[in-house]
Amino acid sequence: xxxxxxxxxxxxxxxxxxxxxxxxxxxxxxxxxxxxxxxxxxxxxxxxxxxxxxxxxxxxxxxxxxxxxxxxxxxxxxxxxxxxxxxxxxxxxxxxxxxxxxxxxxxxxxxxxxxxxxxxxxxxxxxxxxxxxxxxxx
Amino acid sequence: xxxxxxxxxxxxxxxxxxxxxxxxxxxxxxxxxxxxxxxxxxxxxxxxxxxxxxxxxxxxxxxxxxxxxxxxxxxxxxxxxxxxxxxxxxxxxxxxxxxxxxxxxxxxxxxxxxxxxxxxxxxxxxxxxxxxxxxxxxxxxxxxxxxxxxxxxxxxxxxxxxxxxxxxxxxxxxxxxxxxxxxxxxxxxxxxxxxxxxxxxxxxxxxxxx
Numbered sequence: 001x002x003x004x005x006x007x008x009x010x011x012x013x014x015x016x017x018x019x020x021x022x023x024x025x026x027x028x029x030x031x032x033x034x035x036x037x038x039x040x041x042x043x044x045x046x047x048x049x050x051x052x053x054x055x056x057x058x059x060x061x062x063x064x065x066x067x068x069x070x071x072x073x074x075x076x077x078x079x080x081x082x083x084x085x086x087x088x089x090x091x092x093x094x095x096x097x098x099x100x101x102x103x104x105x106x107x108x109x110x111x112x113x114x115x116x117x118x119x120x121x122x123x124x125x126x127x128x129x130x131x132x133x134x135x136x137x138x
Numbered sequence: 139x140x141x142x143x144x145x146x147x148x149x150x151x152x153x154x155x156x157x158x159x160x161x162x163x164x165x166x167x168x169x170x171x172x173x174x175x176x177x178x179x180x181x182x183x184x185x186x187x188x189x190x191x192x193x194x195x196x197x198x199x200x201x202x203x204x205x206x207x208x209x210x211x212x213x214x215x216x217x218x219x220x221x222x223x224x225x226x227x228x229x230x231x232x233x234x235x236x237x238x239x240x241x242x243x244x245x246x247x248x249x250x251x252x253x254x255x256x257x258x259x260x261x262x263x264x265x266x267x268x269x270x271x272x273x274x275x276x277x278x279x280x281x282x283x284x285x286x287x288x289x290x291x292x293x294x295x296x297x298x299x300x301x302x303x304x305x306x307x308x309x310x311x312x313x314x315x316x317x318x319x320x321x322x323x324x325x326x327x328x329x330x331x332x333x334x335x336x337x338x339x340x341x342x343x344x345x346x347x348x
Contacts (some may be wrong), residue, residue: 059247067255085254091233091247093254097284100261101291
């Protein structure tokens with residue numbers, strides 16, 4: 001699956017070393033893009049690079065880190081599922097509620113040592129399992 | 139005789155548990171539906187203090203707020219619950235909307251970011267609640283994507299729902315339209331601000347938390 005750098009909008013193929021070590025532009029935050037939505041994502045990226053300056057892109061990156069509750073200083077690259085939250089420009093967000101409500105689908109992919117770790121869904125699953133256990137005891 | 143005593147003790151204990159239950163009730167809905175105003179009304183009525191700040195600017199509540207140990211009584215019945223006020227759920231958050239309401243560019247962008255995080259937190263909290271009060275603005279079109287998504291997902295998760303049409307004190311309010319949009323629920327029309335029909339809501343809470 002392709003990945004897109006949030007800061008400079010460069011696309012990388014699945015398994016690219018840049019996803020693990022960080023983009024040459026310095027960013028470590030990536031959008032995860034489905035193959036079938038690659039064309040759409042490229043169009044959006046082109047429009048964004050025409051309309052947004054470097055300061056705006058950096059601001060968007062910082063916003064995403066804060067929304068997701070990640071420390072920016074953390075060296076671990078973070079990969080976001082583009083379908084959950086879309087940042088159109090600083091301060092403009094589109095949220096896919098159906099995707100967020102669906103606890104089976106991962107919200108954020110976190111990359112560590114070259115492996116994907118599904119972050120929020122584990123939290124969801126844990127709380128879901130906890131609830132089921134709690135319900136089972138009733 | 140022993141059997142009679144046993145049945146008597148059993149009935150007394152069953153009665154006790156029936157009367158006093160403890161649940162977590164979440165307030166959910168789109169922004170500016172009146173969730174915090176309702177939370178404040180409930181808290182003022184039963185514990186004499188407010189829960190949070192309500193505002194005419196959307197997304198005033200951007201963090202989940204919890205008020206613990208609220209006890210409501212009706213006759214011999216008693217219900218004890220934690221009330222969870224959640225940020226408004228939206229599909230689009232645009233800082234320009236806040237600038238139109240008088241916020242500076244910087245404040246508006248910060249509010250937009252926090253509101254987006256609030257939507258994620260609100261949805262995560264669904265796993266923690268036992269009952270949800272969905273608060274809709276009865277003056278607005280109920281057939282919105284947000285309303286349908288929230289209510290549909292609550293049904294899918296089998297979470298008991300109390301559907302509220304708020305702001306019935308306003309002339310534009312149309313509680314019949316809200317009822318028609320969600321016929322599977324008995325919609326309760328209230329004014330959280332004026333306290334209109336709030337007793338009906340408390341009665342319904344006893345039923346939905348059973």
